[in-house]
Amino acid sequence: xxxxxxxxxxxxxxxxxxxxxxxxxxxxxxxxxxxxxxxxxxxxxxxxxxxxxxxxxxxxxxxxxxxxxxxxxxxxxxxxxxxxxxxxxxxxxxxxxxxxxxxxxxxxxxxxxxxxxxxxxxxxxxxxxxxxxxxxxxxxxxxxxxxxxxxxxxxxxxxxxxxxxxxxxxxxxxxxxxxxxxxxxxxxxxxxxxxxxxxxxxxxxxxxxxxxxxxxxxxxxxxxxxxxxxxxxxxxxxxxxxxxxxxxxxxxxxxxxxxxxxxxxxxxxxxxxxxxxxxxxxxxxxxxxxxxxxxxxxxxxxxxxxxxxxxxxxxxxxxxxxxxxxxxxxxxxxxxxxxxxxxxxxxxxxxxxxxxxxxxxxxxxxxxxxxxxxxxxxxxxxxxxxxxxxxxxxxxxxxxxxx
Amino acid sequence: xxxxxxxxxxxxxxxxxxxxxxxxxxxxxxxxxxxxxxxxxxxxxxxxxxxxxxxxxxxxxxxxxxxxxxxxxxxxxxxxxx
Numbered sequence: 001x002x003x004x005x006x007x008x009x010x011x012x013x014x015x016x017x018x019x020x021x022x023x024x025x026x027x028x029x030x031x032x033x034x035x036x037x038x039x040x041x042x043x044x045x046x047x048x049x050x051x052x053x054x055x056x057x058x059x060x061x062x063x064x065x066x067x068x069x070x071x072x073x074x075x076x077x078x079x080x081x082x083x084x085x086x087x088x089x090x091x092x093x094x095x096x097x098x099x100x101x102x103x104x105x106x107x108x109x110x111x112x113x114x115x116x117x118x119x120x121x122x123x124x125x126x127x128x129x130x131x132x133x134x135x136x137x138x139x140x141x142x143x144x145x146x147x148x149x150x151x152x153x154x155x156x157x158x159x160x161x162x163x164x165x166x167x168x169x170x171x172x173x174x175x176x177x178x179x180x181x182x183x184x185x186x187x188x189x190x191x192x193x194x195x196x197x198x199x200x201x202x203x204x205x206x207x208x209x210x211x212x213x214x215x216x217x218x219x220x221x222x223x224x225x226x227x228x229x230x231x232x233x234x235x236x237x238x239x240x241x242x243x244x245x246x247x248x249x250x251x252x253x254x255x256x257x258x259x260x261x262x263x264x265x266x267x268x269x270x271x272x273x274x275x276x277x278x279x280x281x282x283x284x285x286x287x288x289x290x291x292x293x294x295x296x297x298x299x300x301x302x303x304x305x306x307x308x309x310x311x312x313x314x315x316x317x318x319x320x321x322x323x324x325x326x327x328x329x330x331x332x333x334x335x336x337x338x339x340x341x342x343x344x345x346x347x348x349x350x351x352x353x354x355x356x357x358x359x360x361x362x363x364x365x366x367x368x369x370x371x372x373x374x375x376x377x378x379x380x381x382x383x384x385x386x387x388x389x390x391x392x393x394x395x396x397x398x399x400x401x402x403x
Numbered sequence: 404x405x406x407x408x409x410x411x412x413x414x415x416x417x418x419x420x421x422x423x424x425x426x427x428x429x430x431x432x433x434x435x436x437x438x439x440x441x442x443x444x445x446x447x448x449x450x451x452x453x454x455x456x457x458x459x460x461x462x463x464x465x466x467x468x469x470x471x472x473x474x475x476x477x478x479x480x481x482x483x484x485x
Contacts, residue, residue, distance in 0.1 A: 206442050206460040222461045264439055300461040 008233025010082025226331025253282025259393025296325025
């Protein structure tokens with residue numbers, strides 16, 4: 001099977017609006033979390049969140065087009081434009097037809113839907129919805145806008161599997177490249193879910209932290225939602241080397257599994273199987289793995305289950321390698337999470353650096369791995385794993401190796 | 404019906420247990436309710452009594468062990484409401 005490599009990177013995140021700024025913040029352990037305020041029935045409702053700050057869509061698109069795009073699509077176009085520029089590709093019409101645009105999102109244009117429905121159902125509202133409600137909301141709008149912005153006319157679609165969407169999209173693109181169905185892909189995930197309705201929905205599940213996200217830590221009390229997009233240009237290694245492209249890292253193997261057990265609680269067997277399958281697909285043994293970028297949501301049950309699964313899949317190696325959760329910095333961006341964390345993983349592998357798990361207060365016996373508490377460090381990384389586990393029991397693990 | 408009876412009524416409906424088994428000493432884990440349905444149960448109590456309970460699934464093992472803990476939290480929130 002041909003090897004698949006990453007030749008372009010782009011990102012919009014709570015801790016950086018480009019790859020260089022993101023890397024600096026990620027390695028330094030900066031928190032992107034803040035207390036967000038929402039007006040509601042004459043009051044102010046507060047929620048912790050990790051918002052993207054100072055994002056200007058006009059840097060990436062015609063000002064007259066902005067109103068056609070929900071915030072999640074704006075993020076997707078911005079990150080994809082960066083990634084395409086970074087790849088150095090300048091594709092002609094025939095090559096564009098052989099390029100896939102495969103993007104994950106959990107909730108698509110939820111902000112558009114919420115605003116329109118607010119106007120409709122609120123007694124004080126105009127009763128008139130925005131005329132672009134449907135094309136802004138549709139979850140495939142992000143992939144559409146990326147294909148239009150870059151002129152990519154090959155297969156284009158959206159993958160929606162909650163918190164695994166971004167990684168499922170990348171795994172799908174990787175397989176389409178392996179089989180020769182396409183020659184290159186623009187892939188990743190995008191999400192803009194920091195709306196009052198979404199936050200209230202998550203609050204209803206009683207899994208939200210009252211302040212910050214503390215993955216694997218004692219006294220952790222749940223997740224904090226984030227937003228953003230991360231996009232990647234994928235090519236077959238042979239093609240990338242032939243054109244002298246800069247190769248950031250290699251996607252060495254992908255594992256997927258379904259728990260088929262509980263809608264919201266992770267399952268040890270299902271998660272372990274995804275880890276094992278990724279190693280097998282990459283033809284790596286646990287001893288080859290030098291770093292794990294964990295799903296690490298900061299909930300009691302995810303972090304304990306993920307710890308147990310890593311021990312089961314990697315054996316003693318699980319206790320010997322750094323395992324950190326970048327959600328401690330930029331929150332849980334749902335459908336973009338797998339892609340944002342893939343960016344963290346790729347940079348960790350490329351730069352030989354283990355990013356920290358911040359907001360860490362102390363050890364929890366159920367999470368007894370080296371979680372790189374609060375301070376990142378230099379660490380030689382030949383290969384790494386990136387985990388994404390979704391509601392619905394849908395698991396994804398990507399193995400990344402140094403190019 | 405007192406407000407505590409209302410709580411026990413909701414617990415009975417959700418757990419489908421015999422009412423005699425539903426006493427303040429009953430441990431939540433012994434109600435035979437999944438963690439998701441427990442969240443729904445807490446929401447039902449909040450709706451019925453017009454209060455908000457500080458129930459977090461991540462820390463419930465510490466804060467909400469028994470039905471008595473739920474009742475105590477309900478009483479506290481009702482008192483605060485006045």
